[in-house]
Amino acid sequence: MQRGLRAVRRAVGRATVLCPDAGGAVGVGHQALLVVADTTAVICEQAEVATSSRLRRCFSALPRTSPMTIQSINPKVLKCEYAVRGEIVTRAQLLQQELMTKPSSLPFDEIVYCNIGNPQALNQQPITFFREVVALCDYPALLDKSETHAIFSSDAIARAYRIVDSIPGRATGAYSHSKGIQVCRDDIAAGITARDGFPANPEDIFLTDGASVGVHMMMQMLLSSEKDGILCPIPQYPLYSASIALHGGTLVPYYLNESSGWGLEISDLKDKLEGARAAGTIVRALVVINPGNPTGQVLAEENQQSILQFCRDEGLVLLADEVYQENVYEEGKKFHSFKKVARSMGYGDKDISLISFQSVSKGYYGECGRRGGYMEVTGVSQDVKEQLYKVASVNLCSNISGQILMSLVMNPPKPGDESYEQFAEERDGILSSLARRAKVFTEAMNKLEGVTCNKVEGAMYLFPRLKLPERAIRAAGAVGMLPDVFYARRLLDTTGIVVVPGSGFGQVPGTWHVRCTILPPEEKIPGIIDRLSNFHQRLMDEFRD
Ligand SMILES: Cc1ncc(COP(=O)(O)O)c(C=O)c1O
Numbered sequence: 323m324q325r326g327l328r329a330v331r332r333a334v335g336r337a338t339v340l341c342p343d344a345g346g347a348v349g350v351g352h353q354a355l356l357v358v359a360d361t362t363a364v365i366c367e368q369a370e371v372a373t374s375s376r377l378r379r380c381f382s383a384l385p386r387t388s389p390m391t392i393q394s395i396n397p398k399v400l401k402c403e404y405a406v407r408g409e410i411v412t413r414a415q416l417l418q419q420e421l422m423t424k425p426s427s428l429p430f431d432e433i434v435y436c437n438i439g440n441p442q443a444l445n446q447q448p449i450t451f452f453r454e455v456v457a458l459c460d461y462p463a464l465l466d467k468s469e470t471h472a473i474f475s476s477d478a479i480a481r482a483y484r485i486v487d488s489i490p491g492r493a494t495g496a497y498s499h500s501k502g503i504q505v506c507r508d509d510i511a512a513g514i515t516a517r518d519g520f521p522a523n524p525e526d527i528f529l530t531d532g533a534s535v536g537v538h539m540m541m542q543m544l545l546s547s548e549k550d551g552i553l554c555p556i557p558q559y560p561l562y563s564a565s566i567a568l569h570g571g572t573l574v575p576y577y578l579n580e581s582s583g584w585g586l587e588i589s590d591l592k593d594k595l596e597g598a599r600a601a602g603t604i605v606r607a608l609v610v611i612n613p614g615n616p617t618g619q620v621l622a623e624e625n626q627q628s629i630l631q632f633c634r635d636e637g638l639v640l641l642a643d644e645v646y647q648e649n650v651y652e653e654g655k656k657f658h659s660f661k662k663v664a665r666s667m668g669y670g671d672k673d674i675s676l677i678s679f680q681s682v683s684k685g686y687y688g689e690c691g692r693r694g695g696y697m698e699v700t701g702v703s704q705d706v707k708e709q710l711y712k713v714a715s716v717n718l719c720s721n722i723s724g725q726i727l728m729s730l731v732m733n734p735p736k737p738g739d740e741s742y743e744q745f746a747e748e749r750d751g752i753l754s755s756l757a758r759r760a761k762v763f764t765e766a767m768n769k770l771e772g773v774t775c776n777k778v779e780g781a782m783y784l785f786p787r788l789k790l791p792e793r794a795i796r797a798a799g800a801v802g803m804l805p806d807v808f809y810a811r812r813l814l815d816t817t818g819i820v821v822v823p824g825s826g827f828g829q830v831p832g833t834w835h836v837r838c839t840i841l842p843p844e845e846k847i848p849g850i851i852d853r854l855s856n857f858h859q860r861l862m863d864e865f866r867d
Pocket residue numbers: 439531532533534535559561611615643645680681682683690694695
């Protein structure tokens with residue numbers, strides 16, 4: 323027996339023989355249960371396992387079980403959901419493949435992706451000035467060529483010089499400081515100062531690979547166990563529920579009021595905070611998305627003041643998602659940054675901990691794939707900031723083109739610059755078209771039977787409420803789907819239009835919504851509305867109670 327065991331140990335290294343056969347010996351005609359590296363259990367049934375070389379042969383012939391299984395991976399990953407790229411989108415991609423291989427096999431000839439705020443995927447053109455600067459920074463040798471002046475605008479050249487000359491050796495392929503390139507942070511701080519009329523400090527700016535990374539970093543800072551909670555709007559952009567789940571905290575929901583245009587009510591915030599505290603949750607922060615995703619509301623300044631006062635009084639960090647700050651369409655509505663509102667109330671660093679997230683992905687620039695963003699971290703002590711810097715430095719730095727773009731977004735051409743006219747024309751063209759699209763889509767939604775849709779005051783989405791017939795709800799249940807998933811799936815299969823079921827964002831129980839972007843090109847919108855309206859009417863007729 324001892325000899326047999328030693329042979330087995332030699333043969334499989336870290337493997338342990340758990341149970342030699344009933345006779346206790348590992349030998350000819352015996353069976354052994356091997357546990358390899360404590361994770362993989364296999365039954366080894368072999369005529370001879372007495373010698374190490376034979377055992378090795380026997381072992382290598384066994385099917386290998388991966389040491390990483392659904393049972394063994396982090397359960398927080400299993401809990402995390404992200405509907406924006408969920409099962410409807412996976413199906414859309416399959417249908418797209420099918421259209422390519424068998425062009426007339428489906429009742430439509432293209433997939434229209436209205437599921438995600440990804441403007442350039444739907445033909446939005448990049449802003450010329452931004453791309454000129456990024457191109458020159460990416461290939462700095464162009465700066466020293468005379469032909470460059472015939473192709474690029476003089477202010478783009480000057481800006482590129484300013485950026486690359488601040489980088490040792492003009493090495494835009496080198497890691498930068500973990501918070502970001504100093505001139506980019508300086509320009510972002512200058513842009514915030516100009517926007518708000520209150521000073522911003524470049525040392526408070528952390529450049530990130532999109533706002534998402536900043537949100538994850540903050541969740542990492544704030545959440546150490548399920549006892550830690552984050553107040554989050556419902557409906558919400560699922561980055562929040564996903565990152566809270568991944569970092570092991572608790573989402574404390576508060577509801578936006580659909581009947582008052584997705585208003586944020588302080589009384590509801592207070593109720594939810596008290597309820598969570600009574601249940602033993604330590605609520606660390608409040609998330610506010612302004613302008614809202616998926617809801618599109620733009621907060622009034624007085625509402626923001628109440629939110630700031632609430633956070634100050636309750637000792638909550640305010641996580642202000644301000645990535646849609648340039649996307650405001652409704653007349654009379656204006657974006658105010660929480661920082662500006664706080665400072666105009668006389669709140670300084672000692673009164674309120676405020677983290678503002680911004681991104682290159684939205685606005686009129688829509689540079690989602692460039693992965694640029696920043697967070698401005700104010701009202702946080704120096705020692706905490708040092709810890710945040712440590713977390714940032716674990717990622718080394720965010721990507722350099724994203725950093726450059728973020729600095730351009732916050733500090734674009736000014737009147738008098740050579741690029742200004744073209745820049746302003748491109749920016750205004752995109753924003754006014756988005757405003758028209760928001761209006762046309764909302765009006766069309768409100769004409770559909772049983773559908774109500776609040777105004778899209780800002781951001782990039784419609785979030786219509788669907789009052790579906792009971793028979794449709796039962797039909798959904800019969801195939802194991804939520805009614806909004808059933809609706810979105812049927813819409814895709816019938817029309818090729820991809821929307822996201824409201825359940826992916828959270829909604830008042832018993833209500834059903836879908837989220838649809840306003841991003842398809844204007845000339846395609848009448849056709850999309852026709853397809854959507856016909857589909858909806860047929861569905862209502864089919865299931866009418
Ligand atoms: C409200 C909101 N916050 C953050 C993000 C993440 O953006 P980024 O591409 O900068 O990571 C998005 C993306 O859609 C969003 O809608």
